[in-house]
Amino acid sequence: MDMSPGGIPLAEGGEDRDGLQLDVLKVRLGPVLPHWPAGLVLHCALQGDVVTEVRAEVLDAGDEGRDDADALARALDNLVSVLALAGWEGAAAQARRIRDAALETGDRPEDLEGLERLRRRVRRSWTLRWSLRGLRPLTEEEVRHHGLPPDAVGDTYDRLIRMMDRAATGTRQDDRPVFRVEHLALLVIGLDLAAARLVLASLDVHELQADHTQHEVAHG
Structure with a gap:
């Protein structure tokens, strides 16, 4: 790939679905990125700001604690990610304060000041509902095909509400599956980068797995 004098990759030419010549930019997302699944790396080809090809890999993210306080903090941390990526910094900051208090x-969730208030605030926000509704909806069949947990059914807003409810009720997530990176890559094809990050955050990814081979998917 050609590089600019500052080391920034230059766009290359590529055809879109209508046969038009568009610039293609190669970017890497992860593994160090705010509100991003630990260890996940996506090598993306962009036409405009839309992801058209993805090569996925996973780096060792290490083990995490499994006690109740850590489980609640993790649930709240995932909530922080979705709210922050959705642009609602006030609610994200509130969730972050509650997470820090939990640690x-x-x-327990019922003893944490402000958690139920945050839950009501999230549910009442029409702006949040409007911005996330319809973003990467998944059917039960698609969830099974991609090896996702049952609570991934629905769109990004549905997944956020379930995430909020799990945090508020202290529901543990010990039985969540190990996510395969090639399946996550498929879910971001056709999305812009901001939407792709929101979708991944809404999936509440705990553990990642990949074969030794690299996985590349493209927009068909």
């Missing part, structure tokens, strides 16, 4: 005190 510091070890309190």
Whole structure:
């Protein structure tokens, strides 16, 4: 790939679905990126700001704690990611404060000040509903095909509400499956980068797995 004097990759030519010549830019997302699944790397080809090809890999993210306080903090951290990526910094900051309190005190969800209030605030937001509704909906069949947990059914808004409910009720997620990176890559094809990050955050990814071979998917 040609590089600019500053080391930034230059766009190359490529055809879109209508046969028009468009610039193609290669970018890498992860593994170090705010509100991003730990260890995930996506090598993306973009036409405009739309992901048209993805090569996925996973790096070792290490083991994480499994006690109740960590489980609640993780649920809240996932919530922070979706709210922040959706542009609602106020609610994300509120969730972040509750997460920090959970880690510091070890309190149960019902004892954490502000958690139920945040839950009501998220559910009442029409702007949030409008911005996430219809974003990468998944049917039960698609969820099974991609090896996703049953709570991934629906769109990004549905997944956020379930995520909020799990945090508020202290539901543990010990039985969540290991996500295969090639399946995650398929889910971001055809999305712009901002939408792709939101979709991945809404899936509440805990563990990632990949074969030794690299996985590349493209927009058909």
